[in-house]
Amino acid sequence: MIEPSKTPEWSALNADAENLADSHMRTLFADDPARFEKYSLEAAGLFLDYSKNKITDDVLDHLIALANAVDLEGARGRMFSGEPINSTENRAVLHAALRDFSMRDYFVDGEKVTPKIRAELKKMESFASGIHSGGRTGYSGKPLDTVVNIGIGGSDLGPQMVVEALRPYWIKGRRSFFVSNVDGQQLTDTLAQIDPETTLFVVASKTFTTQETMTNAESARKWFIDNGGKDVAKHFVALSTNRYAVEAFGIDTDNMFEFWEWVGGRYSLWSAIGLSIVLQIGFENFKALLKGAHLMDEHFRSAPLRQNMPALLALVGVWNRNFIGAASHAVLPYDQHLLRLPAYLQQADMESNGKRTNIDGEVVKHATGPIIFGEPGTNGQHAFYQLLHQGTDIISADFIAPAISQSETGDHHEKLLSNFLAQTEALMLGKTEKEVRNELREDGTAKPQIDALAPHKVFPGDRPTNTILMEKLTPETLGALIALYEHKIFCQGIVWGVNSFDQWGVELGKVLAKSILPELSPIAGSKPEAANHDASTNGLINRINSLRSQAKD
Numbered sequence: 001m002i003e004p005s006k007t008p009e010w011s012a013l014n015a016d017a018e019n020l021a022d023s024h025m026r027t028l029f030a031d032d033p034a035r036f037e038k039y040s041l042e043a044a045g046l047f048l049d050y051s052k053n054k055i056t057d058d059v060l061d062h063l064i065a066l067a068n069a070v071d072l073e074g075a076r077g078r079m080f081s082g083e084p085i086n087s088t089e090n091r092a093v094l095h096a097a098l099r100d101f102s103m104r105d106y107f108v109d110g111e112k113v114t115p116k117i118r119a120e121l122k123k124m125e126s127f128a129s130g131i132h133s134g135g136r137t138g139y140s141g142k143p144l145d146t147v148v149n150i151g152i153g154g155s156d157l158g159p160q161m162v163v164e165a166l167r168p169y170w171i172k173g174r175r176s177f178f179v180s181n182v183d184g185q186q187l188t189d190t191l192a193q194i195d196p197e198t199t200l201f202v203v204a205s206k207t208f209t210t211q212e213t214m215t216n217a218e219s220a221r222k223w224f225i226d227n228g229g230k231d232v233a234k235h236f237v238a239l240s241t242n243r244y245a246v247e248a249f250g251i252d253t254d255n256m257f258e259f260w261e262w263v264g265g266r267y268s269l270w271s272a273i274g275l276s277i278v279l280q281i282g283f284e285n286f287k288a289l290l291k292g293a294h295l296m297d298e299h300f301r302s303a304p305l306r307q308n309m310p311a312l313l314a315l316v317g318v319w320n321r322n323f324i325g326a327a328s329h330a331v332l333p334y335d336q337h338l339l340r341l342p343a344y345l346q347q348a349d350m351e352s353n354g355k356r357t358n359i360d361g362e363v364v365k366h367a368t369g370p371i372i373f374g375e376p377g378t379n380g381q382h383a384f385y386q387l388l389h390q391g392t393d394i395i396s397a398d399f400i401a402p403a404i405s406q407s408e409t410g411d412h413h414e415k416l417l418s419n420f421l422a423q424t425e426a427l428m429l430g431k432t433e434k435e436v437r438n439e440l441r442e443d444g445t446a447k448p449q450i451d452a453l454a455p456h457k458v459f460p461g462d463r464p465t466n467t468i469l470m471e472k473l474t475p476e477t478l479g480a481l482i483a484l485y486e487h488k489i490f491c492q493g494i495v496w497g498v499n500s501f502d503q504w505g506v507e508l509g510k511v512l513a514k515s516i517l518p519e520l521s522p523i524a525g526s527k528p529e530a531a532n533h534d535a536s537t538n539g540l541i542n543r544i545n546s547l548r549s550q551a552k553d
């Protein structure tokens with residue numbers, strides 16, 4: 001592979017960063033009145049303004065040249081044509097096929113996968129319509145109006161985020177719960193709110209071997225039976241790629257919704273993993289979500305890089321990460337219903353591009369995926385934005401908002417939007433010491449106080465942000481937004497030369513936890529002194545065991 005940091009394009013970008021070091025974004029805006037028109041674009045119902053980044057035409061030219069040097073367009077073609085671009089697992093990456101409503105066919109290893117996708121969607125549709133119409137009931141004949149989705153990671157974050165985002169589309173009277181953590185408190189708290197007669201447990205796991213999910217599913221089944229539940233088959237369905245493990249767990253494969261190896265866990269909400277979404281908002285709305293994503297896919301496949309929203313978002317991200325030095329990236333939705341978007345993107349982005357080895361197995365020579373974090377605005381403003389404005393690190397950020405709220409209430413949304421706009425303006429402009437001093441003087445502040453206060457009130461500004469706007473948060477625009485991020489992550493992975501579709505970094509902890517589990521004492525029980533680990537881990541096991549042994553059962 002081409003080592004990006006050794007290319008002339010990378011060197012040109014380094015030189016750009018040096019040249020721009022002394023110019024402030026204020027000046028870039030003052031010097032070029034067309035900046036907003038030049039550095040913004042529309043696609044699939046989304047509008048992206050990336051003008052508040054420290055970029056120029058030269059920077060963009062060099063970023064596009066870098067994308068060409070690593071053959072981003074070729075890689076994009078290889079993904080869509082079903083090549084096994086997930087090289088360490090020898091798998092294709094075809095989540096886009098799940099939402100392709102054109103007549104296009106997709107092949108994996110010579111096999112046409114399109115009919116399988118359509119058949120599974122049909123199965124989901126008819127299952128959901130049975131539940132919604134009351135044709136498919138629980139063991140006592142009551143409607144199944146409650147869903148408990150048991151899954152973790154990609155089998156939890158996507159459906160949960162979407163269900164939360166599309167509240168106004170909820171079918172009246174239906175409730176959804178999401179249980180992910182192996183911490184039994186989450187399951188216990190959920191079970192306390194539901195009725196076995198009216199609950200459908202949706203066990204979601206690509207592998208069907210994940211400790212957390214299997215433990216929660218076993219405990220949920222036990223609770224169901226202990227609480228008078230009968231006919232487990234009516235109350236438990238599975239979403240998985242692993243038929244064998246689903247059968248072994250005791251779920252009839254008739255009650256299984258299937259997806260395939262070529263759908264990565266964190267890219268799976270479009271597959272059978274979306275069943276909990278379908279049950280909460282209806283199949284037509286789920287289809288609209290898929291269609292929105294498909295619109296973005298079509299844009300991504302066909303638009304030249306200079307007019308390609310996911311590619312530009314990715315390249316500007318590379319600029320901020322590798323040349324401006326932003327090691328963290330904030331995702332800041334100004335929409336309360338997008339509450340779970342930052343958590344969703346933490347997995348999507350950090351599990352995809354948090355890699356230190358390139359696809360050739362060499363340690364990379366440049367920074368890769370940033371730390372992703374975020375909270376909905378305006379809550380974040382009253383918590384961590386202090387650091388965004390005046391901290392010692394440059395943190396890039398995406399500000400996301402709908403122009404019209406899903407529930408307009410008085411002037412709340414105008415207030416929300418005024419904050420949304422003010423924050424990116426403030427981060428870009430900053431406030432000079434001169435401006436601070438003038439303000440204090442106008443307020444009648446005495447000279448010694450001005451001298452003492454002024455340095456604290458200075459904002460450096462020049463801090464990079466993207467603004468993503470949509471008319472309204474709907475299934476379509478949400479689909480497009482998620483697909484935008486999926487493709488952004490893909491493009492960055494290609495530039496950085498990493499495999500965005502494996503996740504070996506989660507394995508070591510899983511293996512060690514397995515060896516520690518039998519060493520932990522039950523409540524009021526006892527276990528031999530731990531001696532197989534490092535001194536810290538042994539010491540902590542012994543301390544936990546002593547606390548648990550002394551506790552009453």
Ligand SMILES: O=P(O)(O)OC[C@H]1O[C@H](O)[C@H](O)[C@@H](O)[C@@H]1O
Pocket residue numbers: 152153154155204205206207208209210213265266351503506
């Ligand atoms: O869907 P599952 O097979 O249960 O996997 C659930 C999650 O756990 C794994 O450890 C991976 O890190 C995630 O990518 C995955 O989404």
